Every structure is written in C-alpha cells, then in structure tokens.
Amino acid sequence: MKRRTVRVRLTAVYSGLFLVTSVTVLAITNLLLKLKLEKRFTNLRFNLIGSAAAPSTTAAPTPGPTSGSVPSDSSGIGYLPDTVLGYQWSIAGVTIAVLTVVSIVVGWWLAGRLLRPVHQITATARRLSLSNLTDRIALAGPRDELSELADTFDSMLDRLQRSADSQRRFIANAAHELRTPLAIQRTAIEIGLDDPSPERLARVREELLEVNRRSERLIDSLLILAQGDNGLETREQVRLDILVRRVIGETPAGGVQIRRQLEPVTVDGDPVLLHRLAANLLHNAIRYNQPGGVADINVEPTTGLTVRNTGPDVPDDRVGELFEPFRRLHPERTGSADSTGLGLSIVAAIARAHDATITAVPNPGGGLAVTVRFPTQTDGLWPGGADLLSRS
Structure with missing residues (x-):
C-alpha cells in the first residue's frame, strides 16, 4: 500500500475545510432565504386574494379563512419560492463542485510550495556523510x-x-x-640488545620502563578524557576546599611557591574526577611556570576554583587551543616524556561532565588564570562533611 505523503494530506485538509465551510455557508444561506421567501409570498397571496374580493360589495358574504389557514391560490404564485430555491440549490451545487476542483489544485500547489524547504532540507541531509559535512541549506526567504x-x-x-x-x-x-x-621500545630492543652486556641491559631496562610508564600515563589520560566526555553516572557532595588541600599536599612544588586561599565550598560531582581536575590545573600551573615563580590556587563560594601562575606569556588567540587534546603552547614540548598534551583537555571534559563553566584568561605579567565555576557550589559544611575530612 502506497503511503500518503504530507503534500497529499495537506491538500486533503485544505480541500476538506473549504468544502465543509462552503456547504455550511450555502446551506444556512438557502435555509434563511427559504424562510424569508415563504413569509413574503404568504403575505403577498393574502393581499392578492383580498384585493380581488374587495369590489364585490353586493355579493353575499363569503366565509373568511379560519385562523391559521392560507387562501387558495390559482395563479401558481405559491410555487415560486420552491422554484427559486431549486434554482438556488442547483447553482450552489455546481459552484461547490467547481470550487472543490479548484481548491484541490490550489491546495496541491500551495502544499508543494510550503514543503519545498522541507524537501531542500531532506536533499541536503541525504548528501551528507561523515566525510562530507560541508553542505549547508542556507534557506532564503521570510x-x-x-x-x-x-x-x-x-x-x-x-x-x-x-x-x-x-x-x-x-x-x-x-x-x-x-x-x-x-618506536622507542623497538629501537631499544633492536639496538640495545644487539650486543647485550650487564650495563647495557640495565640501561635498556630503565629506558623501556620509562617508555612503558609514559604509555601508561597516556592511556590513563585517554580513559579519563573519555569518562569525562561520557558524563557522570552518580553524584555526591564533595568539599572542594578539602579536596584541593589534599591535591596541594600530593603535588611536588618543583621550586614554585604555592599560595592558597581555601574557603569552605561544597559541590555535587564525582570526587575522583574532581581530584584529577584540580591536580591537572595545579600541575599545569607548576610545570609551565618560571623559576621561582608563584602558583595561586583559590577556592571561593562566588568564583569556584581558580588557579593562576606566573608562567610565560600566553597570546589571547591561543588560549582556546590549550583545551584541545594534544595541543601545547610551545612546540618544543611535544616530545616531552612528562607531558601528553591532555592536561587541560581533561580539565575541560571533567568540567563539562559536571555542568561547570571554565574560563581562562592570560595574566598581564605572563601566565594563565583558569577558573572553574560549578552550578551547585555552596559555602559551608553539610551534614556528614566530617566523614570526608577523615577519609582525606
């Protein structure tokens, strides 16, 4: 069975509405006309019969019509309303039939015109594929x-x-x-073990372990990035200031002065992911800093988590790139064994999973200020907050 298209249904609706409206209007008009004609012609028949009987003054009186009776009419004028109404109905029927055909044609054309943008959208969607996303509809008109x-x-x-x-x-x-x-592992195995000696074996072993640790860190970062992009399955209340204090204690300063201002703030989220978010921000502030520099980390109820450092100058047009995977400010750091280029991209993914807004602006004297504001952050302790203190 062939399915009815939207154009057919719209045409049927247009024509049906027109037909019902026209028949209703004509029926009401003809009914009112019939009532009016019957009333007028009844009065006219009475007047004609009364005029014909008035000159016969000497004739014997004839009994008048009884109440509710209509005088007899031999002139045929009583059939005139039915004749007019019959002609009216004939003309109305022909008019309705012709206008119905016209409404179908006009409705079909109008439905096609209204659905033309929809066909354009459909055609564009059919041309698209994962390798071809350049086409656009660019619909013109009102x-x-x-x-x-x-x-x-x-x-x-x-x-x-x-x-x-x-x-x-x-x-x-x-x-x-x-x-x-x-490639490093293969080279170490092929060259380092070509002429094995205790010293070379120890050196190759250390090199392979370091490469293995780097690969493990990269894979862990990719897994955390994927978890952040997939959102959160469960949420719990987390004391952000306590979590950040623990992160500061676990992160080596590396000659950078860490200044903190931590006020009680509670957020809803995953404590493991939030720990990674704060750790990545602090590690990034320490790693991309200048010798003897400063890293400020603040937790406030109004602004959320803010980390800023005194590192190198960051161009305004390069700030957004830092939150993309494997993007680094300085190309020479690409080959660094300690950096995978996923730190800030993981921060952005975790922030999205927590429905948080993240902003980054360059500091006037160099470095970057990153602020993460959570939608449900509140100040003060909550019932059971001491349990997290003990677990920390």
Whole structure:
C-alpha cells in the first residue's frame, strides 16, 4: 500500500475545510432565504386574494379563512419560492463542485510550495556523510518556522563538522603519541640488545620502563578524557576546599611557591574526577611556570576554583587551543616524556561532565588564570562533611 505523503494530506485538509465551510455557508444561506421567501409570498397571496374580493360589495358574504389557514391560490404564485430555491440549490451545487476542483489544485500547489524547504532540507541531509559535512541549506526567504528549522539544521552541521574535525585530529595525534613510545621500545630492543652486556641491559631496562610508564600515563589520560566526555553516572557532595588541600599536599612544588586561599565550598560531582581536575590545573600551573615563580590556587563560594601562575606569556588567540587534546603552547614540548598534551583537555571534559563553566584568561605579567565555576557550589559544611575530612 502506497503511503500518503504530507503534500497529499495537506491538500486533503485544505480541500476538506473549504468544502465543509462552503456547504455550511450555502446551506444556512438557502435555509434563511427559504424562510424569508415563504413569509413574503404568504403575505403577498393574502393581499392578492383580498384585493380581488374587495369590489364585490353586493355579493353575499363569503366565509373568511379560519385562523391559521392560507387562501387558495390559482395563479401558481405559491410555487415560486420552491422554484427559486431549486434554482438556488442547483447553482450552489455546481459552484461547490467547481470550487472543490479548484481548491484541490490550489491546495496541491500551495502544499508543494510550503514543503519545498522541507524537501531542500531532506536533499541536503541525504548528501551528507561523515566525510562530507560541508553542505549547508542556507534557506532564503521570510523568517518563519521553516527558515528557523533550516538555520538550526545548519548550526547542527557546523557543530558536527567541528566535532568530526576535532575527532580526526584527536585520532591522528593519539596515534602519533602512541606510536612514539613503540618506536622507542623497538629501537631499544633492536639496538640495545644487539650486543647485550650487564650495563647495557640495565640501561635498556630503565629506558623501556620509562617508555612503558609514559604509555601508561597516556592511556590513563585517554580513559579519563573519555569518562569525562561520557558524563557522570552518580553524584555526591564533595568539599572542594578539602579536596584541593589534599591535591596541594600530593603535588611536588618543583621550586614554585604555592599560595592558597581555601574557603569552605561544597559541590555535587564525582570526587575522583574532581581530584584529577584540580591536580591537572595545579600541575599545569607548576610545570609551565618560571623559576621561582608563584602558583595561586583559590577556592571561593562566588568564583569556584581558580588557579593562576606566573608562567610565560600566553597570546589571547591561543588560549582556546590549550583545551584541545594534544595541543601545547610551545612546540618544543611535544616530545616531552612528562607531558601528553591532555592536561587541560581533561580539565575541560571533567568540567563539562559536571555542568561547570571554565574560563581562562592570560595574566598581564605572563601566565594563565583558569577558573572553574560549578552550578551547585555552596559555602559551608553539610551534614556528614566530617566523614570526608577523615577519609582525606
């Protein structure tokens, strides 16, 4: 069975509404006309019969019509209302039939015109694929619901294209980062074990262990990044100031002065991911700092978590790149064994999972200030908050 298209249904609706409206209007008009004609012609028959009987003054009186009776009419004028109404109904029927055909044709054309943007959207969607996200609808015309739908579809395609491009870059960069330690391991095995000696074996062993640790850190970072992008399954209340205090105690300062201002703040989220978020921010502030520099970390109810350092100058147009996977401010750090280029991208993913807003601005004297504000952050302790203190 062939399905009915939207155009057919719209045409049927247009024609049906027109037909019902026309028949109703004509029926009411003819009914009112019938009542009016019957009343007028009844009065006219009485007047004609009365005029014909008035000159016969000497004739014997004839009995008048009884109450509610209608005088007899031999002139045929009583059939005139039925004749008029019959002719009216005939003309109305022909008019309705002709206008019904016209309404079907006009409704079909109008439905096609209204659905033309929908067909354009459908054709664009059929041409799209993961490797071809460049087409856009770019619907022209008045600002209505269909143009809004087309603009929304184009915006969605822009986001999909950015996401696909980012995914391709991420895959390429991840493949490069994973291939580098494998190449180092292969070289160490092929060259280092070519002429094995106790000293060379010990050196190769240390090199292989370091490469293995780097690969493990990279894989762990990728897993955390994926977990942050997938969102949170469960949430619990976390004292952000206590968590940050623990992170500071676990992170080596490396010659950088760490200054802190921690006020009681409670947020809803995953304590493990929040710990990684704070640790990455602090580690980044220490790693990309100047000798004898300062790293400030603040927790406040109004601003959330803020980490700033006194590192090198960061151009305004490069700030957004730092939160993309495998993107570093200085190209020379690409080959660093201690950095995977995922620190701030993991921070951004964890912030998205917690529905938090993250902003980063360059400091006037160099360095970066990163602020993470959570939507449910509150000040003060909550019942049972001491349990987290004991677990920390």
